[in-house]
Amino acid sequence: MINFFQEREVLMEDIVKLNNSKSSFVQLLKNTNFSLLFFGRLVSQLGDAVYTIALGWFILDLTHSGAHMGIYMAVGALVSIVAGPVGGVISDKFNRVRLIYLTDFMRGIAVISAGIIVYSNFSVTVTLISLYGVNIIIRLCSTIFEPASNAILPSIINESQLTKANSMNAMIISMANIVGLVVGAVLYAKLGIFGIFIINSISYILSAFSEMFIKLKDHLQDNSKEHQLKKTITDLKEGFTYVFRNRGLFTIIIFCFIINFLFVPIFAVFIPFIFNQILKTDVIELSYIQVAASIGFILGSIIVSTWKKKLTCKKTLMAGNIVLLPLTIIFTVLIQSRLSLSLQHTTFLFDLIIVMILIGIPISFINIPISVAIQTIVPTEILGRVTGILSTLVLAATPLGMVLSGIIVDTLPIVNAMIVINGLFLFTIVALWVNKKYIDF
8 A cells, every 4th residue: 555755755635636636537538548448457357356256156165165265365365475576576667558468368368278177177176276276377467467557547647637547446446346246146157157267268358458559658668678677686675675764654554464464354255155155145145245345435436536625644544444443343243143043134134235335435545545645656667666565565464364264264153253353453443543653644
């Protein structure tokens, strides 16, 4: 996530100047390069949303184990952690447009290849190996695609448009999830998992075709001949030095590390396991819950993009956390009430959808201003590696959280785990607030 950097001596409160910004979403879409990137990511994200909900449900149907699902996700996260910094360096050294469409092509080919293996109906072991394999390839490509596509933004739009552009990108994910999660649940029931593999593969390839026509006008368009990979170690060292030089940034990294450890398992493992293995519901009900969170994130993105006051990371971060904590407590109470049969299923589902919408709003308050800060402050020539390093450090807790959550749902009551998570979250918020010296930006 993000920060202010000492070299530039820029205050975070001066970064986002919405009062002076006359750009609109329509004006952004008139920018051909931005539109190509926007619609390319929209299509691939839609395919990803369809793929994610169907694949998670498929693994639970196949193995009946939360541990298997947790390990599958942990492997993908571990790949992102290990390869993330290198992917950031690569995005700084090579043609970023070429990188994003090539990685999309590679993901499309990998997905359809794994789909053919699954369709061939081999043993559970072979099927799981193929799923792990495509998961690794997708994550490897993503470690290059994400920093490269994020680093392109300052080169194709004005600085004053960055907040709206980041809000639009955030809404891409949320809007695609809203459609893709529901469609994925329906298509999984109608077409089976092989149909899902085909759809996701096509989405990656269509995205790649859109991104091929992006044109950059700055010096980063193609510098691969001048800079070789032998400089990777030096570049990584430079990026890490840049990141850790500022104590405020280090504080944010620790906070995001803890949040990932606590909350990612809830949405990635706990909720699917509850609906699949405990409540024995249809996958469509799970999609309603995940769509609700996406709707909330869209609402939060709209609020952030139209805010009339000057924003600081500190204010938005703390506001998001303070709102998020009571919502996670309510979430825990709802789960307990349903599992104890004191709450009817229809009422439980309705209440949980409302809570998930509300949870999505403060999450966007935390994410978007931090992304804007990075893109505004970090020099363009090292933006890719810094983004990759930050993502890697923040994601470092995810594999451990995934594995532990998978073991927990197979052995312990989920409500007990949620109570512990809420307690740790409260402690983290207090610690962050007390540490004012390092987050006042």
